[in-house]
Amino acid sequence: MRRAVNAAAAALIGAALVGCGGDGNSVGAQANKGDSKGYIAGDGSIEQLAADKRGKPVVLDGKLLDGKPWTSDAAKNKVLVLNVWGAWCPPCQEELPHLEKAWQGWQKSGVPVQMMGINQRDSAVRASATLRKFGVTYPSLQEDGGKALLALQGKVRNYPTTLVLDKNHRIAARVSGAVSEATLKGLVDDVLKSS
Incomplete structure (x- = not known):
């Protein structure tokens, strides 16, 4: 036995x-x-949720990198794109120009989309310097000790992660890993059509 x-x-x-x-x-x-990179990288996998499968709305609040307060209510009736990133994360830096191009496109076309970065494990000074280096103009929340991650309903397991929230701020799509401009625009278009 x-x-x-x-x-x-x-x-x-x-x-x-x-x-x-x-x-x-x-x-x-x-x-x-054993490369001691200090994070788990995403593989680029995409998850989309049908409108009837989305959970409760995400409620976020915090301070922007410039110290001003922000809440997700500021993006009321808009699709909200959240990108969880860190200056210490090479794939996060690689995707920043793609995210910025998508953001600029939405700004020019007047599409009801708000983009928000959620910085992890950086000081506001370091995060701001990284965004300046890559020409990023959309806002980003400061590191908050994980409070924002808790609000994201367990959907962030690696870096970077991008979430697309519908106009009711329910999670409609997730990209685990770096995302291209075309993929992100496609996900947002799908959410806008279903809203």
Whole structure:
């Protein structure tokens, strides 16, 4: 009996190890690389939620990088695009120009969209310097000790993450990892059509 239990345990451990190694972007695979990058990168996967599958509205408040207060009520009746990022995160920096191009397009066309960055683990000074470096003009919330992440209903598991909220501020789409301008515009267009 003891041998059977040990054999079963060994088989389970072996299966678990095989499962961890198959996806080079899995949490286990990233941890095993030992590169000490300090974050779990997203793989670019996209999740879209039908209107009847969306949860409660997201309610956010905090301080912008310039110290002014902001609440999600300021984007009432607009699609709200939230990008969780950090200056320490190379994929976050790589996507900043794409996000800015999408934002500029919405601004020029008058589409009811508000873009908001949610900075993690940076001082306001460092975050502001990074945004200036990449020519980002949309606002960003300061690091707040994780309060904003809690408001995002468990949808942020890696960096960067971009959420598209419908006009009622319910999560309608998520990109786990860097997003291109075209993909983000497509997701927002889908949400605008369903709102």
